[in-house]
Each structure stands twice: as structure tokens, then as C-alpha cells.
Amino acid sequence: MLISRQWLSELLTPGALPSDDAALCAALTSLGLEVEGCTRHGDGLDEVVVAEIVAVAPHPGADRLRVVQLHDGRGVQTVVCGASNVPAPGGKVAYARPGTVLPGGLAIGAKPVRGVDSAGMIASEAELDIGGDDSGILVLPIDTARGQSLAAALPGVRDTVVELSVTPNRPDALGHVGVARDLAVRLDAALQVPQLALPAVAPAEDLVALQAPSRCGRYYGVAFEHATVAPSPAWARVRLHRLGLRALSNVVDVTNLVLMLWGQPLHAFDRAQLAEGRVVVRCAREGERMILLDDRELTLSAEDLVIADAREPMALAGIMGGQRSGVASGSSTLLLEAAWFAPAFVRRSARRHGVLTDSSHRFERGVDHGDGLRFACAQACAWLSELCGARPIALQQRDGELPPPRRIVYRPARAAAVLGLEVPSADAQRILAGVGVALDTADAAAWRCVAPSHRPDLEREVDLIDEVVRHYGLDRLPMRMTPPSAPATAGRPAVRARQRTAAIVTDALRECGLHELVQMAFGSASALAVTGDDAAADDIVRVTNPMRTEAGVLRTHLLPGMLDAVALNLARHGRPLRLFECGRVYRHGPHPVDDGPCADIDRTLPHEPMRAAVVLAAPEPAEASPRRVGEALLHALARLGSAATVRVPAEPVAWLHPGAQAEIVADDGVVVGRFGRVHPRALAPWSLPRGAGVCYGELWLERLPDLRVPRYAALPRFPASARDLSLDVAVDLPAGVIIEALQQAAIAVAATGDDPPRLVAGDRARAAIEWLEDYRGEGIAAGRRAVLLRLHYRAQGRSITDEEVHALHMRIVDTALVALAQRDGALRRR
Amino acid sequence: MSDDDALTRMRHAFAEVELPATRTLDEAYAVKVKYLGKKGLVTELSRALGSLPPDVRRERGQQVNALKAALEQAYDDHCRALTEQAEQAALATFEDLTDVVAPEPGTLHPLTRTRRALERVFASLGFDVADGPHVELARLNFDDLNIGPDHPARDMADTFFVAPPPGSRWQPGDLVLRTHTSPVQVRTMLERTPPIRIVALGTVFRRDDDATHSPMFHQIEGLCVDEGTSLADLRATLYRFVSALFERELQVRFRPSFFPFVEPGAEFDMQCPFCGGKGCSVCKGSGWIELGGAGMVHPAVFEACGIDAERYTGWAFGFGIDRMAMLMHQVPDLRLLFEGDVRFLEQFPC
Numbered sequence A: 001m002l003i004s005r006q007w008l009s010e011l012l013t014p015g016a017l018p019s020d021d022a023a024l025c026a027a028l029t030s031l032g033l034e035v036e037g038c039t040r041h042g043d044g045l046d047e048v049v050v051a052e053i054v055a056v057a058p059h060p061g062a063d064r065l066r067v068v069q070l071h072d073g074r075g076v077q078t079v080v081c082g083a084s085n086v087p088a089p090g091g092k093v094a095y096a097r098p099g100t101v102l103p104g105g106l107a108i109g110a111k112p113v114r115g116v117d118s119a120g121m122i123a124s125e126a127e128l129d130i131g132g133d134d135s136g137i138l139v140l141p142i143d144t145a146r147g148q149s150l151a152a153a154l155p156g157v158r159d160t161v162v163e164l165s166v167t168p169n170r171p172d173a174l175g176h177v178g179v180a181r182d183l184a185v186r187l188d189a190a191l192q193v194p195q196l197a198l199p200a201v202a203p204a205e206d207l208v209a210l211q212a213p214s215r216c217g218r219y220y221g222v223a224f225e226h227a228t229v230a231p232s233p234a235w236a237r238v239r240l241h242r243l244g245l246r247a248l249s250n251v252v253d254v255t256n257l258v259l260m261l262w263g264q265p266l267h268a269f270d271r272a273q274l275a276e277g278r279v280v281v282r283c284a285r286e287g288e289r290m291i292l293l294d295d296r297e298l299t300l301s302a303e304d305l306v307i308a309d310a311r312e313p314m315a316l317a318g319i320m321g322g323q324r325s326g327v328a329s330g331s332s333t334l335l336l337e338a339a340w341f342a343p344a345f346v347r348r349s350a351r352r353h354g355v356l357t358d359s360s361h362r363f364e365r366g367v368d369h370g371d372g373l374r375f376a377c378a379q380a381c382a383w384l385s386e387l388c389g390a391r392p393i394a395l396q397q398r399d400g401e402l403p404p405p406r407r408i409v410y411r412p413a414r415a416a417a418v419l420g421l422e423v424p425s426a427d428a429q430r431i432l433a434g435v436g437v438a439l440d441t442a443d444a445a446a447w448r449c450v451a452p453s454h455r456p457d458l459e460r461e462v463d464l465i466d467e468v469v470r471h472y473g474l475d476r477l478p479m480r481m482t483p484p485s486a487p488a489t490a491g492r493p494a495v496r497a498r499q500r501t502a503a504i505v506t507d508a509l510r511e512c513g514l515h516e517l518v519q520m521a522f523g524s525a526s527a528l529a530v531t532g533d534d535a536a537a538d539d540i541v542r543v544t545n546p547m548r549t550e551a552g553v554l555r556t557h558l559l560p561g562m563l564d565a566v567a568l569n570l571a572r573h574g575r576p577l578r579l580f581e582c583g584r585v586y587r588h589g590p591h592p593v594d595d596g597p598c599a600d601i602d603r604t605l606p607h608e609p610m611r612a613a614v615v616l617a618a619p620e621p622a623e624a625s626p627r628r629v630g631e632a633l634l635h636a637l638a639r640l641g642s643a644a645t646v647r648v649p650a651e652p653v654a655w656l657h658p659g660a661q662a663e664i665v666a667d668d669g670v671v672v673g674r675f676g677r678v679h680p681r682a683l684a685p686w687s688l689p690r691g692a693g694v695c696y697g698e699l700w701l702e703r704l705p706d707l708r709v710p711r712y713a714a715l716p717r718f719p720a721s722a723r724d725l726s727l728d729v730a731v732d733l734p735a736g737v738i739i740e741a742l743q744q745a746a747i748a749v750a751a752t753g754d755d756p757p758r759l760v761a762g763d764r765a766r767a768a769i770e771w772l773e774d775y776r777g778e779g780i781a782a783g784r785r786a787v788l789l790r791l792h793y794r795a796q797g798r799s800i801t802d803e804e805v806h807a808l809h810m811r812i813v814d815t816a817l818v819a820l821a822q823r824d825g826a827l828r829r830r
Numbered sequence B: 001m002s003d004d005d006a007l008t009r010m011r012h013a014f015a016e017v018e019l020p021a022t023r024t025l026d027e028a029y030a031v032k033v034k035y036l037g038k039k040g041l042v043t044e045l046s047r048a049l050g051s052l053p054p055d056v057r058r059e060r061g062q063q064v065n066a067l068k069a070a071l072e073q074a075y076d077d078h079c080r081a082l083t084e085q086a087e088q089a090a091l092a093t094f095e096d097l098t099d100v101v102a103p104e105p106g107t108l109h110p111l112t113r114t115r116r117a118l119e120r121v122f123a124s125l126g127f128d129v130a131d132g133p134h135v136e137l138a139r140l141n142f143d144d145l146n147i148g149p150d151h152p153a154r155d156m157a158d159t160f161f162v163a164p165p166p167g168s169r170w171q172p173g174d175l176v177l178r179t180h181t182s183p184v185q186v187r188t189m190l191e192r193t194p195p196i197r198i199v200a201l202g203t204v205f206r207r208d209d210d211a212t213h214s215p216m217f218h219q220i221e222g223l224c225v226d227e228g229t230s231l232a233d234l235r236a237t238l239y240r241f242v243s244a245l246f247e248r249e250l251q252v253r254f255r256p257s258f259f260p261f262v263e264p265g266a267e268f269d270m271q272c273p274f275c276g277g278k279g280c281s282v283c284k285g286s287g288w289i290e291l292g293g294a295g296m297v298h299p300a301v302f303e304a305c306g307i308d309a310e311r312y313t314g315w316a317f318g319f320g321i322d323r324m325a326m327l328m329h330q331v332p333d334l335r336l337l338f339e340g341d342v343r344f345l346e347q348f349p350c
């Protein structure tokens, strides 16, 4: 919303506005009218003056030029002019004296034009940047006094235009009157708004029919005759130009000026085009069609409100006029509409048809249906008479359902409690009265207030409290720390545990030398396909209005986003990469939810589990090791107190290398993640440099065991005993399988008796079974490897003898070897 | 051969022959045991004294004791020499330590760093961290926050809608990607009874994509509901927060503004932490930096959440974590945060 300082000043006590633009902007900002920009106009136009044409003669050397003698108040000057609309002697024009620099940067001098001396220039509106017309010079009214500066003759020439960002609760500030009203309270000035009366004409009976009273609360129709459609006078054109509007014709310009003054959208129909010369405010018929002023064709529904004539829609109410509703140069009879339409209907209609206009913008926020509407209508009538010579002949007001008066009780004590600030009663009353609230303060503790019709946002006591503090000054708010009335209610432990788990995992992965990244939560059909998901499947979370089609789904997996980052980095610099991310993935379907009042809702929302993913990538495959991915993930689990193990997956995934993937099992037996080399086919969509190696792993945080506070266990008091085991095994018999067989055997053959030795962590090792060596090569058959394991034994409360350790060790090994023989028939001790 | 000669020879054999031949403390000790141990040669001599006549025994005893002392002394000297030699030999080696380089440190994303800093400060102010889903019910994202279906403020957030899955009880338009963290306010008020003090930090989504907007970004939202808490408490809390975050005293100012779920509503600025309010390039000379929105919880929100709007008052505030991170680390372009260039990520090691 653009606001003219000049116009504002005309609406307030003279001199009330701060002379400094910055101070004006600060005042507006402090009122919640955010200033987005502030532009001064006309500063260089001091030497542009009103001049009187004295004589006009043809140029001796050029057909299209004329030699003009004019009087600029100091004397007669000679100017060569190329315009065709130079008025006859006595006419008034804008004369730029030599030395002037026009807004476009053109410096005016004195120099001969085709042999005739010419000093200065007769300017057009466009050259002066006070209007859009560049077809000829600016011609001023004949009674304009010569010699004065143009800025004095046309107040809008020198102006400051402030661009306001108006919040949706303040439709009143979408017009100069509303802004002036706020400033009047702040500056302790009086509002001086022309409050005109409606034309005194006989009330008409058949001008307006209101058939949709729930959607149109009030409708003024005023009929005019003898209108002359022509360009507006200079003052109106300058004013519109400053406010970013194009001057069109006097009738349209009047409606725009009223829009800018009162924030009230109006419409002027060419009454001659209205069948039977009257309007009907009615709902559209289903399927009814109309063409808007901007040539868009709409198919209407019963949800739309139209202004029709006796036959068909002429305007989409509150939004835009129809093609035939506009006033053309030949129009002489008019019907002026000033109305209040129900905001929700205007909003829905405008959204449905995608037609957003200055008019719909205001109606959907709520314009004034009271005094403001009447004054706006009266102002328009006055200007139509003044600018167009139109004569009002009939007026009809129709009322539908208007919002009821908003009676609000304001309790000063409540205001003090909400604000933590006691605003003196006199100030509060001055402020409330200033913004238009009708006040009855007979009960000092509970003022009876009625909110004004121009402030539809004032609905409850807090809204009045807001008005009071807004005007009193938020900068006067003290700082106070009220102690809590009781300790704050704690959140659910499960939520805290999840947050802590994610934080620990994040820290752990970072400790492994990985860099954290944050990816967009969006995915795409092709990215989903990499991990075997079908974008059309029911469990995929789809965005119905994505910004780009490739971002139309939410990610189900962190891998594709990580590969995006890998591709970007390898393309930009090719350094080996070590990245991780901790983030949510999304999928519809049944999932556990936290108890509570939102549980029923949460069950119907997608599952959003947290995942941690690690990627190592390098231009050379050897530089990226899946072992390091696994180590990082296991480190994260270890930091959570979980002694996880790794095994060959029961169900390998297709997007990891079939021979280089593993799954991670937490100590409670639940599979909590996987890692491995990414399958070359899965990498294909990213067109990485040929031969690049990418290793990936992930943890499923929602499956991790609950965090527990670590508890002390008694330190071992008696020494452990170790036994080595050397085996000849197939290279593809995984270490995990061998270790698990030994663990199972240890459980199966556990010695009985009082405090028997057990397979437990040794004195110099954390693990009960250590994987010490893995050798292949000389002395070992092809396809075989020699492995060396160390097993540790200990009893809790006594020293153990070599004999009992030996006996236990042999039983465990024998049992395990029997089990392993099923996997590897050639397996033997070395 | 006189007994004196025997003692002299023993001293000679010990101190001049056997002991100097040893190269380690263990070998030296073995020699010492041979002479001075329980069954050692010198010990035998002492034991033999008992059989001598008293006058001879006295003189002989003194000689044996002198020998013992001399051998002890020789042993100690030799051991000291051996220890010194060993030490010098150990010190004669050279280990080149100048080629040490740091292993590549891992890094946290600037958003995580900022998020944690915010959590830490608000935890110290008594706020608990709450959470909510990214795919949210439009009712919790809008309606319960006093943003009804026809409220113009629905335009303020350009919303991504989520298609309800087959068989869902929701209609198109009922599910959205949350446009702000404010639905966590509603969830918290539904779940907990006052007094409530929470912050919610997380990902939010809006249909916006340019140099200063990303369709996905991050917000923090704070909420306090209690008896007797006021806008003045909000201002004090924000003042304490920014001062603690930047570890210097920074003022906070309010400008009136509008958010449907608070009234009175305001935007809040903090004094520029880089120039302390004097004006610099970061604050574009104004001395202030816009942070976010704040205000008193609207009674309509309390009513939607079943909280007695007469008994309780509450306040809420929110601002962008991404912008705060960019401010703290002087990151010029929002897009750097999300594209994952490791040369950017590795700049935040601590």
C-alpha cells in the first residue's frame, strides 16, 4: 500500500506530521504499519514553474517544431517546442528553466534549436515524472497563476511516498484515512477528513435489488446523468501517479481516488449498458458465464455473488467488473456502486477463480460498512460532479445482513495483567476514542465499548488491549520476570529420550570424523525407486502442490539425498567424502504413537521415524571403505551403551552390493541398521565419475533400545584366563557366524556348580571373544583362510585352574565346530 | 693365605671382576645375591665368626662388616652407573614428531550448532523441548491457532498440501506440511496442564524458493502459559535469551504486528550483536536485527486447547533458526545450508 505524505498532511491538523520523513516512517513503524520503502519525489523541480503562453509561431527551419514565447513570471522566454498540443496564448504550461535536471536525468539548458535560440523546456507529465502521459506537454488549468513553482500549483509534485506492508487484520490501513486516523492518535493531532453528505436526491425504489442479503450487507446505488468522460485534471493525475496508479479517465480515476482515500472499492457502471438501467445483487446461476474486464471468461456457480442487470451478470461482486460494465468515452449515464460484501464469500470466490484484485483484497479483509462507506460514496459523488460534470439523479440504499455491533468490555485491570504495564486511564480512553471505539466508562473497572465499523479486527477485550498498548508504545513496556506459579509441567520421557538418542548419535558420528549435512525432506519418484520404493504406492507421502514435479513426494530414505550431495561434491572438487545426516523419513501406514490427547490424530498421520545415515565416497573405490561406515555406526551404538553385533543380512537389499553388505543387531536382538557398498546400479541415476566408490550405512533410530542410565557393576577381583583358537575356514564363512557359534556353544555347555568359569570379557580385552588374525596366502589353500581367535574365561568369586579352563574351552570349541561344520565341511582346527 | 688376603680377594672379585661384567640390573643383582644374599659368600663369613675366639671375633667382625659395606657401596655405584647408561642409551634415539597432522575432525551442521545453542539457553531459562510431526493436520496448523478457513492470514503461509492416503479419514486439504512450529504450541497445550514452558525447534515448509527463502527451513517457537505472566515477562525473557546467546548485553525491542494466534502481537528486534547497536554492515547501519514474531497467546487459541483464558495468560515467540545460523556464522546465502558442499560443512569444527 502506497501512502502519499502530501495527502496524509491534508487529512491532519496542519503541521501535525513530522517534517522529517524518517520520523514519519518511525511513527508508522511504531504503530505496526511496517514501512517497506520511502521515496521522495520532485526534489529537482524547484525551477519548474507555471508559465503563460504569450505567442506561438512556426519554426522557420522545421515543420514539426514551433517557437513559443512564454512568460515565466520573470519575463518572456523563447522556447522551441515539438509538442502538438501547445495551448493558445493565455494557456498555462509547465516550464523548466535552464539548469533544471529532470527526474530522468536530462539537464535542461539554453541552446539554439535548428537556428532558433531556445532557453529551457516546456515539459510533459512523463518528463516531470508526475504522470504517465508522454503524448504532449502538460497543460494546466487556465486560472493557474503564472510564475509560481509547479509544486505550489500541484501539491503532489513534491511528495514523499511511503510503502506500507499492511497486516491482514488492518483493512482500514489500506486507505489514507485509516493511516491518518492512527497517526492522529499517535501525534495527538485532529483528523480532518471530508465528511460529505450523500447527494440530496429523491430515494429511488427500483435502482437496486438485493437478493442475496447474507452476502451483501449494504449497497448504495447512485444514478448519474450528463457525465463527460475525459482525462482527469492534473492534480488528480499527479496524485494517482504518485500512488502507483495509472490515470485512465475521470470516472475511473474518481473510483481509484476514493479507493486510496477511504480504502473503499467502488464500481461505476455505464448505466446505458445495464438492461433496464438497474442492478440486481444476486447469487450466480450454476454454469452462468461472464467475461471480466481483463477478458477472462468465467463459469460461475451458485457460490459466486454477481451484480447483474435485469438479464445477466455485469460484475463479479467485490472482485472485478464485467467486460460490458466499464465506462467508455461515450458514456454519459452512470450507476455508482458503493457496497459491503461478506468477506468470506469474496475470498472464496476470488480464490476459486484465481482473480485477486485491489478490490477483493480489501473486501475479503473487511471494509467499513458504516460511516466510512457512506462518506466514501458521498466523496465519489462529489468528485464525479466536480471532475466529470455528472449530476446525481437517484440514490437507493439496500441493507442485507450486516455484522452485529461488537460490544466489548474493557477491564483496565485485565489490560495491566496481560501487558505487565499499567496504562493511565486517561491515555487508554484517549487512544480507544481516537481509533473510533465508542466508550462508556461509568464503571471504572469495566468500560463498555463498541468497536467501530472500520475496525472489523476489534472483536474481543485483548484486541482493545492491543490497541491501547500499540498506541501507548510497546517501547514503554517494562521488563519483568514473574516467577512461575509452580514448576512447569514436564514433557513425556519418551520424547526426551528420542531427542537425547538423536543427539548422541549425531555427536558419535561427528566424532568419527564425519561431516553433518542437512538435506531437503522432499524426494522424487526416481530417487524413491533407487531404494525400491514406488512413488505411486499407497504408503508414499505425496505433496499435492509441489513447487517442482521432482519434489512431489517426501523422502522414504536418506540415501538419495546423500547421493545428491556426493554427486555435487565429486563434480565440484572430487575430494573423498565423509558425510552423515540425522533426519526424518516419511511413510503412511500403521505406526506406534505416543499416548495422549493427540494420539488419535497422530495415528492417522504418516510415520516420521528418525534415521542416521553415513556415506563415504571417493573417486577411487578403494578410498571408500564400508568397514569404516560400519565402525562409525557401531561407534554410535556403543555411545548409546549398546554392544551391537554385525551379521550377514537374512534379507539382503538390492541397492547394496550383494557381497558387501551387513546388518547391525542391537544387544536386544533387534536389527537396527545396515551398511555396505552401494550397488553400482543404484548409483546410475547420479552419473558419478566413472569408478567412484560409494559406501553407505544407516541406523533406524526408532528401533534402538531405550537409553538407560549406566549402572555400576563390581570390578573383577580374580584374574581371567585366555585360550587361543586357530581355525582353517572358508573365506566366505563370516566372522560373525563363527563368533556367534562360539557364543551359542558357550551358552549350551555352560558349566554347572558353584561359581563356574564363564566366557566373559578378559582382563586385557573388552570382548569375551577376540578376532585376532585373518590370514590368507602361503600355506593356506585357495578359498580358505586361517583365523586366530582368543577366548577369555573367568569365575566371579575365585581363581580358576588351568584344568577347568581347558575342559570348558574344549567343550565350547568342539560344540561350536560341530555347528559350523554344517556351514563349512572343511572347517578344522589348525 | 691369610684371612685378610681372602677378604681382599673377595672384594676384588666382586667389585673389580664380577660386578663390572654385568650389563643389566638383573645380572648385577644376581652377583649381589651371590655375595651378600642369605647364602652368599660374605654372609657365610659372618656366620663363621661365631666359632672364633672372642678377641679375634671382634677384630674379624669389624673387617667383615667393612667388606660388606664396601660391597654394598660398589653395588650401588654400579647400579647407578648402569641406570644412567640405560637412560642415555634410551635418550640417544630420535623420533620425528614434526610430521604429526590432525585427523580430519568431524563437524556439526551450522543448523545443529545453532539449534543446540538455542536449546541450551532456553533450557537454562526453564524451557523444555517439545516436538511434533512435519506432516500436520491443517486444523492444528491453522484452525486451532485462530486461522480459520477464510482467514486472510492463510495466505501469509503458502502451504504445501499432503494427499491423504487411501482409506484415510481425512479429505484433501486436511493434511499439510506444517508451515510453522506453532502447531506444537497447540499440541503441548492439549497434552499438558499449565504452567507450561516449552520451546519447539524444527523443520517447517512453505512454497517459496529464492535467494532468501527455501521451501524447507527451520523455526524455533517458545510458549509460556501460567497465571500472572505478561507481555513484560516475554520482553524480559527475550532480552535474557539474546544476551545469553551472544554473551553480551543486548536490548530487545517490539514493533506492533499481527499474527492471528497472538494478541497483542509484535515483531521483535535485538540489538546488533556485532556492533552492540552502533551500526555496522551486518545490521545495515540500523543497530538492530529483526528476529521474529511474538505476543500474548490469543484467547481463541486457549479456548481451542481447553485452557481457561481468564485464569491463565500466556505468551509465545518464534523466529527462524536458519537466519540465526546465518547471522552467527556470517553465511551469506541460505542455499549453502542445504546443498551439502563439504567445503562449506567442514568450516564448522567447533
Ligand SMILES: [Zn+2]
Pocket: B272, B273, B274, B275, B276, B277, B278, B279, B280, B281, B282, B283, B284, B285, B287, B288
Ligand atoms: Zn551492527
